[in-house]
Amino acid sequence: MKKAVVAAVGVLLLLAMTACGSTKSDNKDKVSLSKDEKTAVASLEKAFTASTTGALTTKEARCVATGFVDTVGLTKLKASKLITASGQVNTTGSPTFDADTAGKFADALLGCVNYQQRLAEETAKTDKTIDQKKFASCLEDKLPDSLVKKMLVASQTNSSDSATVGQQGNQAMTDCKTAAKK
Secondary structure, rough: HHHHHHHHHHHHHHOOOOOOOEEEEEOOOOOOHHHHHHHHHHHHHHHHHOOOOOOHHHHHHHHHHHHHHHHHOOHHHHOHHHHHHHHOOOOOOOOOHHHHHHHHHHHHHHHHOOOHHHHHHHHHOOOOOOOOOHHHHHHHHHEEEEEEHHHHHHHHHHOHHHHHHHHHHHHHHHHHHHHHHH
């Protein structure tokens, strides 16, 4: 349905996670948006919370959408085919992000969602052999935001090193699962 955004959220969160979890959204600075920017934010927020995999909470979605629209701007979001001329999420095609736009998307997400904590919480729910605190601590070390951002940018830009970077992230998660066994 919202193919482009669902794919982006899925890639951003890397695993199917529910809408529970810690956020960094309380730390987000307040920004002033135009009417058209607010329309785009509302459309993105709806898409981020409607995803069946990797859905964000309403608070997280608002934070990510606001930060992303504020730092990238409507002109570039429309040019990348994420947002239509009417300010809605493009549901008919996939966006094309350059490295700068993908990086700003990653920054917005990682500024609003504590990825490592969220991943640890969701993994511990389905794998009872994992110690959540140990897993989160290991992820903070082996899968820092810088690597998550690198993975997101590589994936969203179809970079030639996308598979290699993704493999690094997967290896970090595997290593941490092993280290966090009860």
